[in-house]
Amino acid sequence: MKIAFFTLGCKVNQYETQAMSELVAKNGYEVVEHSEKADIYVINSCTVTAESDKKTRQAVRRFKRNNPESVVILTGCMPQAYPEAAESLKEADIIIGNKNDCNILDVIDDYFLTGQRIFKVTQHQKGDNFIVSPISKFNERTRAFVKIQDGCNRFCSYCIIPTSRGRVRSKPIEEIKLELESLAENGYKEIVLVGINLSSYGQDFDNGLNICDAVECACSIEKIERVRLGSLEPDHITKEVIESWAKQEKLCPQFHISLQSGCDETLKRMNRHYNTEEYRQLCKNLRENFKDCSLTTDVMVGFSGETDEEFEKSLDFVKEIGFEKVHIFPYSVRVGTRAEHFENQVEKCVKEKRASIMQQECAKIRADFLKRQIGKEVEVLLETRSTDGKFEGYTPNYTPVLIENCNGECGNIVKAKIIDISGDACIGEKTN
Numbered sequence: 001m002k003i004a005f006f007t008l009g010c011k012v013n014q015y016e017t018q019a020m021s022e023l024v025a026k027n028g029y030e031v032v033e034h035s036e037k038a039d040i041y042v043i044n045s046c047t048v049t050a051e052s053d054k055k056t057r058q059a060v061r062r063f064k065r066n067n068p069e070s071v072v073i074l075t076g077c078m079p080q081a082y083p084e085a086a087e088s089l090k091e092a093d094i095i096i097g098n099k100n101d102c103n104i105l106d107v108i109d110d111y112f113l114t115g116q117r118i119f120k121v122t123q124h125q126k127g128d129n130f131i132v133s134p135i136s137k138f139n140e141r142t143r144a145f146v147k148i149q150d151g152c153n154r155f156c157s158y159c160i161i162p163t164s165r166g167r168v169r170s171k172p173i174e175e176i177k178l179e180l181e182s183l184a185e186n187g188y189k190e191i192v193l194v195g196i197n198l199s200s201y202g203q204d205f206d207n208g209l210n211i212c213d214a215v216e217c218a219c220s221i222e223k224i225e226r227v228r229l230g231s232l233e234p235d236h237i238t239k240e241v242i243e244s245w246a247k248q249e250k251l252c253p254q255f256h257i258s259l260q261s262g263c264d265e266t267l268k269r270m271n272r273h274y275n276t277e278e279y280r281q282l283c284k285n286l287r288e289n290f291k292d293c294s295l296t297t298d299v300m301v302g303f304s305g306e307t308d309e310e311f312e313k314s315l316d317f318v319k320e321i322g323f324e325k326v327h328i329f330p331y332s333v334r335v336g337t338r339a340e341h342f343e344n345q346v347e348k349c350v351k352e353k354r355a356s357i358m359q360q361e362c363a364k365i366r367a368d369f370l371k372r373q374i375g376k377e378v379e380v381l382l383e384t385r386s387t388d389g390k391f392e393g394y395t396p397n398y399t400p401v402l403i404e405n406c407n408g409e410c411g412n413i414v415k416a417k418i419i420d421i422s423g424d425a426c427i428g429e430k431t432n
């Protein structure tokens, strides 16, 4: 039987799709692209914004409309956070939450046995364990995302993730080691450690292990040459953590640390657990400990009650830090969060105006960053080859580089000299 996966959302979701696809392949299913004809389509959904919910609904309806005979399975964060809304999507034949992903084989068997629609969403419980479902490859990619942490205990006032993902749970370190060794055997030179609140790794353990131990474990795997960290929350990243990371040569000097706002009053209403001075110090520490370090972040504009003054403060702070890249999100009200009931919601047009102002300023900083790379000798992990024969890859600090006349292969790390800029990437000349 042919099965296809369609994934929305974050790196953790992409990892979970890979794990599900390896599970079904091991049990005799043929995994095909979602553009191909399949007997079963699995939509692994995201619910972080209203837009992600809309894309999820559209995907369920589209796959059923285009393949009325096929079985459509809806899973992921949307049904987990909003089971009623998911249940009302009649085009879905099977609905399971992200907690039930590991039971995908059973629910498919049940469906074909009974022909009955299945709705199985089990709520996350305090004390749940991390469900280990390892991967051994990462489809069509030269870099593998490896989920080592799930859930979040933070409850930022705008965020539905603690509902969709439950409390902090961490993968045992010996399981991380086994998984990375098998990925290394399969030729992966770079892995990205990912989680929902990655920096809280180990919080649920009583053995004192934390994110430093997970990084050390990953860097100890011989054939792995680069270890990258997925999105991080600022709290838990202490001076000691940074100093421990700085000892790991394989750790890439690129840190995506979610800021959300550069204004302390807004951070308070968001229930974020740091202020701008603490965030400023964190950036300073990272830049002091990591040569050629690049800092990227997420910033929300138009959060409930955000005044023009508060927005200006946030913009000034973002410019002061000088992030190499900023993902900007107009605030999206999520049902079931505290902020849903906050007064002074900001108008859509104001959010869009602020997002565009922030975008323009951040684009200038990014262009300067790319210009500063010219003349540098760098190492590039070749990832993709475009039709005109150019290779594209990334340096350790995540600078995108296009390399012409290179006889390398995807997955190889080559040396190059940055000679120019092209759009949002650098042009490199191979030197070895």
Ligand code: SF4
Pocket: 152, 153, 154, 155, 156, 159, 160, 161, 162, 196, 197, 233
């Ligand atoms: S730290 Fe805050 S924003 Fe991040 S997942 Fe947890 S609740 Fe959501």
